[in-house]
Every structure is written in C-alpha cells, then in structure tokens.
Amino acid sequence: MLQELWKSPTALSVREFHEKIARNRSIAVTTVATILDRLYRKGVLSRKLVKEGGPHYLYSSRLTKDAFKHVVVNNVMGALLRGFNDVTVAYLAEKMTDKPEDRRIISKYLNRLKSEGGK
Amino acid sequence: MIQVPGVLVFIAWFLIGPLSVHHEPWLPTLILSTLSFTALGLTIIVRRSYRFQSTALLAALGIMSFESLQSIASWLHIELLDPSLMEGEQVRHFLSFFFTLNVGLAAVGIVAAVGVALSLELRKSHLPLAKLFPEMNFETAPPEVTKSVERLSKTMGVDRPKVTLIDSGDPAAFITRSKRKYVLAVSVGLVESLSTEELDACLAHELSHVKNNDFSVRSFATAARVALFAHPLGHLIEPAVYRAREFLADRTAADLVGRGALISALSKLRESQNYVAAHRSIGTACLFDSVGTNPLFRLFDKHPTLEKRISSLQEQ
Numbered sequence: 430m431l432q433e434l435w436k437s438p439t440a441l442s443v444r445e446f447h448e449k450i451a452r453n454r455s456i457a458v459t460t461v462a463t464i465l466d467r468l469y470r471k472g473v474l475s476r477k478l479v480k481e482g483g484p485h486y487l488y489s490s491r492l493t494k495d496a497f498k499h500v501v502v503n504n505v506m507g508a509l510l511r512g513f514n515d516v517t518v519a520y521l522a523e524k525m526t527d528k529p530e531d532r533r534i535i536s537k538y539l540n541r542l543k544s545e546g547g548k
Numbered sequence: 549m550i551q552v553p554g555v556l557v558f559i560a561w562f563l564i565g566p567l568s569v570h571h572e573p574w575l576p577t578l579i580l581s582t583l584s585f586t587a588l589g590l591t592i593i594v595r596r597s598y599r600f601q602s603t604a605l606l607a608a609l610g611i612m613s614f615e616s617l618q619s620i621a622s623w624l625h626i627e628l629l630d631p632s633l634m635e636g637e638q639v640r641h642f643l644s645f646f647f648t649l650n651v652g653l654a655a656v657g658i659v660a661a662v663g664v665a666l667s668l669e670l671r672k673s674h675l676p677l678a679k680l681f682p683e684m685n686f687e688t689a690p691p692e693v694t695k696s697v698e699r700l701s702k703t704m705g706v707d708r709p710k711v712t713l714i715d716s717g718d719p720a721a722f723i724t725r726s727k728r729k730y731v732l733a734v735s736v737g738l739v740e741s742l743s744t745e746e747l748d749a750c751l752a753h754e755l756s757h758v759k760n761n762d763f764s765v766r767s768f769a770t771a772a773r774v775a776l777f778a779h780p781l782g783h784l785i786e787p788a789v790y791r792a793r794e795f796l797a798d799r800t801a802a803d804l805v806g807r808g809a810l811i812s813a814l815s816k817l818r819e820s821q822n823y824v825a826a827h828r829s830i831g832t833a834c835l836f837d838s839v840g841t842n843p844l845f846r847l848f849d850k851h852p853t854l855e856k857r858i859s860s861l862q863e864q
Contacts, residue, residue, distance in 0.1 A: 443717070443740045458741035459719045459820040466717030466737055478715060478736060484690045485740040486717055 430464060431473070435494050440477065440487035473497070598799060602765060602792035605785050609772035612779060613661075616654035653777075661775035665767065677712065677726045677733070685715035686733070693739060696748055697732060697755070703804060706758045713739070719817060723754040730758055746813035749805045756800035762793045783848070790850035795860055807861045814861075818854040 433449045434441065441449075447461045465488050468474045476486040492500065509517040525531040677686055689711040701708040709723065709730035717737040724731055732754050739747060757763070769789040776782030802810050852860075 443737075447741075457816040457819040459737075459816040460823045462717050462719055462737040462741040463820040463823060469717060476717070478687070480687075480690055483692055483739060484687075484713055484736045486736060 430461075430468075431490060431494075431497065434474070434488065434490045440489035442479075442485045442487055444485070446488070473500075598792045598796035599760075602789050602796065605789045605792065606765065606768060606772075609769060609776070609782065609785050609789075612782065613772050613775050616657060616775060654775075657775040657777050660777065661771040664774045665771045674727060677724075677731055680724065680726055684733075687713040687715050687736075689713045689734070690739070692744075693734060693747070693751070696744075697751055700748065700752050700755055700804070704752070704755055704759050704800075706755060709755070709758065719820060721750050721754055723757050725763060742813055742816065743809075745805070745809040746816070749801055749810035749813050752801035752805045753797050753810065756797035756804075757793070759800060760793065760796055762797065765793055766790060787848050787850045791852045794852050795857065798857055798861055799864065802861055802864065807864060811858055811861050814854050814858050818858065821854060 430446065430450065433446060443458060443462045443465060446465065447456070447458045450456055450461060465474060465476075465486070469476050469486075469488065473491060474488050475491045476488045479485055479487055490497070506517070522535070525535055678684075690713065693713070694711045697711050698708050707730070709732045710726075712731055712733045714720065714733050714735040716735045717740075718735060719738040719741055721732070721734045721738055724733070732751065734747075734751070738750065742750065766789070769786045773782040773786035798810060
C-alpha cells in the first residue's frame with residue numbers, strides 16, 4: 430500500500446487507493462480505509478479531511494521510502510535486541526559473515542565501537 | 549440467532565432455579581420462577597421473531613426483579629401476593645438464612661438499579677457528545693448525510709436526530725442520546741468507503757434503534773441486570789436482549805432499504821473486521837466488538853457477530 434503512495438506525486442483518497450490495489454488483489458474499500466487509518470494512527474501517514482464532494486481523507490506518507498525502511502528495521506531489531514539480546518546478536522554475527530560486503534560493515538562498526546570504548 | 553445462548557440460559561435456569569426458591573412465600577416464588585422459565589423457553593422455541601425474543605427475555609428479567617422486590621416486601625411484612633400461600637414455620641426457619649441473604653442482595657441491587665437508571669436518564673443523556681466520547685473528535689455532518697437521515701427519518705416516522713461526523717478513518721456508526729436528543733454519528737471512514745445505498749442501509753439500521761424504542765428496552769435490561777447483580781442469569785439475559793434488538797434493527801432497516809444493500813455493507817465491514825482480527829495488536833484490540841472466537845465469551849457480547857447478522861438477513 431505504501432508503495433502506491435510513494436509512486437503517487439499527490440495525496441490519495443481511500444477510493445483512489447482501492448482502485449490501485451484492487452487491480453492486483455480482491456479487497457474491500459472498508460479494509461483499505463481501516464489499514465490507512467491504522468497507518469495514520471501509527472504516525473506513518475498524514476491526512477487531510479476534505480468535505481467537498483462528500484467527506485473523505487487525502488492520505489500522504491510522512492516518511493520517504495528509505496526513512497520508512499529505517500523505522501521498520503529499527504523497531505523490529507530494537508524489539509529483538511530487547512527481548513532476545515544474545516540470540517539476536519549471535520544470529521546476526523553468524524548470518525552476516527557470509528558475504529564479504531557484510532563483513533566489511535561489521536568490522537567497520539566493531540572498529541567504531543572499539544574506538545568509542547577506548548575513549 | 550440467540551438459540552445457543554438461549555439453550556445455555558435454559559440449562560442454567562434449570563440448575564439454578566431450585567436455589568432461587570429460598571424466600572417466602574415459596575409457592576408464589578415457584579410460580580414466578582416457572583413463569584420466567586417459560587418466558588426464557590419461549591425465546592428458544594420462537595426463533596425468527598427478534599421482537600418476541602427480546603420481549604420474552606425482558607419479561608423474564610422483570611419477573612426475576614419482581615421476585616427480588618417480593619423478598620424485600622415480605623421482610624417488611626408487606627404481602628405482594630396472597631398470604632394464604634405462605635408455608636409453615638418449619639420451612640421458614642430452614643430457609644431463613646437464604647431469605648435474609650436474598651433480602652440483602654435484593655435491597656443492594658434495587659438501590660444500584662435506581663442509581664443506574666438515574667445516571668442513564670438524568671446525567672448521561674444530558675451530557676454533550678464531546679463529554680460522552682472524549683476520545684473522539686466531531687465535525688459538522690456533510691449535507692449529503694444529513695439529507696439522507698432526514699429522508700429516512702420521515703419514511704420511518706421518527707424525529708430526525710442530530711447528525712454528526714466522527715473524525716476517524718475507521719468505518720463506524722452509532723446512535724446515542726446526548727442533551728436529551730438523539731444524535732447519529734458516522735465516521736469519515738464509513739462515508740468514504742460505502743456506496744450511497746450501503747450508507748443509507750447503515751443509517752436506517754441506526755434509526756431503527758429509535759423506531760423500535762431500543763433505548764428504553766436497553767435501559768430496562770441494564771437496570772434489571774444491576775438489580776439482579778447476584779443472579780447469574782441477569783448477566784446473560786441483558787446481552788441477549790441487546791443482541792436480539794440488533795437483529796431486529798437489521799430487519800427493520802432491511803424492510804425499508806432492501807436487504808441487499810445492508811448485506812453488502814455488513815459484508816464489507818466484516819472483511820475489514822476480519823483484517824483487524826488477523827492483524828491484532830494491543831492498539832487494535834479495542835477497535836471492533838465481537839472479534840473474539842470463544843463462543844462462551846460471545847454470551848456476554850452485546851453485539852452479535854457480523855457473520856450472524858448477515859446470515860440472519862440472508863435467511864429472511
């Protein structure tokens with residue numbers, strides 16, 4: 430759903446969203462309205478109430494695609510590290526040493542941590 | 549549609565009934581118990597008339613409340629019923645503890661019921677909408693919705709309620725009393741996601757609550773439940789009354805706008821409700837009624853599930 434928002438240059442109404450999404454999957458307009466309302470309440474979207482032509486909201490994203498990715502990863506990883514610290518760190522260390530690029534990222538962070546620890 | 553709760557109420561009464569014969573005069577009590585038992589039984593036999601179901605349930609609540617009142621009257625040596633039906637000294641002595649207990653519970657219940665009735669009628673209905681629902685923001689209703697409500701009210705023969713718009717994207721509508729007037733509230737989410745016919749069906753459902761005097765029926769059921777707070781059946785019958793009135797409001801609305809539009813609107817709302825149920829989080833847990841799957845908890849739900857409402861309309 431957010432993909433549609435990032436693609437669109439203007440804010441979209443529930444019906445416009447529904448039109449776009451319903452091309453690929455069967456979904457009721459009420460479900461689209463509910464999802465958008467929840468995203469608004471979570472602070473991901475902003476909206477404006479328009480009364481002309483029947484009351485409706487115009488939704489737009491408060492975050493760019495990259496900022497959104499950052500928020501999602503931050504929330505998920507933050508929760509995992511809080512709840513399962515050892516397991517999460519071990520998993521990341523194991524999985525991220527597979528690729529040379531990931532290893533470079535890890536060693537860069539480790540070096541930074543070492544230098545911060547030395548101060 | 550209340551057959552399952554009805555059967556359970558029936559069984560519960562069968563088990564609890566004998567315990568209720570603990571105050572004097574016991575024979576009239578037995579007669580009253582049998583009457584309320586019959587009223588509850590009728591709700592199971594007569595399946596399709598929701599008006600009859602709710603009336604029989606209310607009658608059962610009324611008779612049970614009268615039993616409580618009778619205990620107090622009897623304690624005060626006022627005989628509400630024929631004193632010749634009184635039982636002997638021995639029985640009275642045996643039952644004295646239960647009798648005293650019942651008088652105490654009945655007295656507390658009646659005082660609480662009067663309090664609730666006063667609170668509902670004198671305080672709550674006088675409050676402005678913003679104080680009744682502080683978590684919601686209300687906007688002026690759009691002329692399209694106001695005109696529909698005016699037209700439907702005229703057709704149904706009820707006074708036009710005040711119409712207001714809830715500033716929320718979550719599809720919802722309700723009717724309530726505020727400042728001694730009926731107020732019909734619809735959310736932006738409902739207006740923007742339903743067709744004109746579907747929205748009219750939802751508005752007609754809400755107006756049916758006024759046409760069918762559901763506010764008085766609910767107040768009576770709630771006051772009786774509070775009065776009978778020590779009686780488990782009161783807690784089961786009150787939500788059953790609410791549910792029967794919801795089904796009845798659906799029927800009344802379907803007769804006016806056609807059941808197709810109402811079924812279509814409810815089906816759309818069911819889909820979004822199922823979505824929320826499947827993606828439940830702490831934040832969304834309270835968004836919708838009746839999303840619980842445990843049939844035992846549904847006994848205490850004041851709203852029937854959308855599945856049941858849709859299938860009831862389809863069976864019509």
